[in-house]
Amino acid sequence: MAQGIPDHMKMDSTLIKDLADVAKDYALLQGVLMRIQETPNSSELVTYAPFTLFPTPVPKEDFFQAVAVQTHYNTLVDKISRDPEFLQDALASTITVDDFTAKLFKIHEQILKEGRSQSIVLGLNRSDYMLDQREDGMSSLKQIEINTFAASFGGLSSRTPDVHRHILKVAGRLEESQRIMDNNPAAGLAAAVAKAWELYGSERAVVMFLVEECQRNIFDQRYIENELWKRNISTIRKRFEDVWKTGSLDQDKRLFVNGQEVAVVYFRNGYMPQNYVSEQAWDARLLMERSLAVKCPDISTHLAGTKKVQQVLTRPGVLERFFPDQPQVVEQIRATFTGLYTLDMGPEGDKTVAMALASPDRFVLKPQREGGGNNIYGSEICQVLERLKESTERMAYILMDKIHPSPAHNFLLTQGTPLQISNCLSELGVFGAYVRQGEDMVQNECVGHLLRTKSSNHPDGGVAAGVAVLDNPLLV
Structure with a gap:
């Protein structure tokens, strides 16, 4: 059952409409932006990224549990990426029938055979959860998946807390407005990229964002780019095609794209089969993987995020392989499994x-x-x-x-959609960032969170897919 309609939503429709207008303007002022569908590669026309009118209540205990386990998930992903035998066993059946995973695995095998060129590893991931409603009325945190590749909305979710604080103030709910937490994943993600760039050790080398053809969600990435520029780290944006046409390795395997040395490749594209429109895209991926550039993620970390690996991890004894002397860590991670x-x-x-x-x-x-x-x-x-x-x-x-989360009522503000109260389900994402050099874990942090909410009519799909909207947890 949905929670009863909260007091602040029992306002008359005129007041709700006024609040929605204020909210949209404030979102634009804060830079919660997306390009429009009709012209996804132009910033001539932009709109607000869809978001909820009010923040969604999230139990404190569940929220802090998700935050506390994130550094362990970072360690787990990193350990899996360094365990070729485990990846081979886990994915053996999948790669015989799934062409896309098989192609990724083939690159992974080639890199293992040649030997990794770079000992610096950069991981930016996001672990996603829903709160499963138990029969005793309590909720328990259950992981949906971990995204080790192009985990998005770290940028825009850095801007949404102020939007909801403002709306609650305008709605006369000052106390609640003070319960919206600060959240700046963009800064935390960028700090890890900057650390990898620094360890790479070439001042003139750039961070390359490997981006898709269609770039509606560019502002989410721009926040991270801007954090890097603030540190005087140059960034470039290139597609697979650009890398194929102008990319090369020198005798030391340093990667050059269009004449610029690349210290870090930050993949925001390449996680779906349709991202590889030709064999040339696969050749470009292999070129980057073979290079000295730090890859985020590298090919083995990409494979560590597959659903099959997620399933194998729930088998008895598997987590113990990665945390042999840390029963508390195993327990913390296992508690989130469904x-x-x-x-x-x-x-x-x-x-x-x-x-x-x-x-x-x-x-x-x-x-x-x-x-x-x-x-x-x-x-x-x-x-x-x-x-x-x-x-x-x-x-x-x-x-x-x-997973059966408890629905809540809210208004979903999406361009061109009528303003109406919806029965909603929410998903909590927690961002992790880590940098390892050789055996030394240089940085391992939880760097922020993301709440996404959608109408309960839609079982699947995220913000970029046009189904979910951005939200903030209101801790209760």
Whole structure:
């Protein structure tokens, strides 16, 4: 059941409309911006990035649990990326049926064979959770996934706290406005990029943002770029095509793109099959992976973020492999796991198929894809599994328990959409940043958070996919 409508939403519709107008203007003043769909590569016309009119209540205990476990997740991702045997075993079945993961794995194998050129590793990730409503009325924090590649909205979520503080003040809710936490992931993410750049050790080398063709969400990235410029670190924005055309390695494997030496490649593109429009894009990815530039993420860290790895980590004894003498860390991480099940061929996978077909509404079927909008729910699970149950193709998926967050009411402010109260579900993301040089973990931090909220009519999809909107936690 949705929580009862909070007092500040029981205002008359004129007042709500006035507040929404104030909110949109304030969001524009704060730089909570996106380019418009019609002209995604031009800043001539921009609009506010969609957001909630009011912040969403989040239990303090769950919020701080997510923050506390983030540095352990950073360590875990890093350890997985350094364990080729584990990655090989975990992904063995997936790469026989999933072409995209197989191509990534092939690059990973080539890098292992040649030897890594760079001992500096930079990780910027975001661990996403929902609060599962338990029968005793309490909630428990359950991880949906960890994004090790192009984890977005660190920039815009640095600007939203002031928007919600302002709205609550205008709505006469001063006490609540003071409960919105400061949040600046952009600065924390940029600090880790800057540290990797500094360790690379060339003042004239640049940080290259590897970006997509369609750049509606450019302002989110600009915040991180600007934090780097403040530190006198030059940034450039290039696409796969630019790297293929003008990229080269010198005899020391230093990467040059269009004549500029690249210290750090920050991938904001390359996590979906459709990002690789040609073989040339794959060649460009390999060139960058082979280079001396620090990659964020490098190929093994990219693979560490796959759904299959997430599922394998929930098996008994697997976390202990990475934290052999740290039972408390294992416990903290495991507490955030929900049920994840293999669809590999054999009795265990057959059992998963039978379980999903018997009660599809209890589960989510997930392919090895990022970027939102890929998951399969309800009766569609039956259609897919009936078709694939005897086929090895089922190994491209994992099955996950469906998390049941408690809905709340809010107004979703999205360009061109009528203002109405919606039944909403929220997802909490926590940003992690780490830098390792050789064996030495130079930096390992939780650098901020992101709350995204969507109408409960939409089971899947994020802000960039046009479904969720930006939000802030109001700790309760």
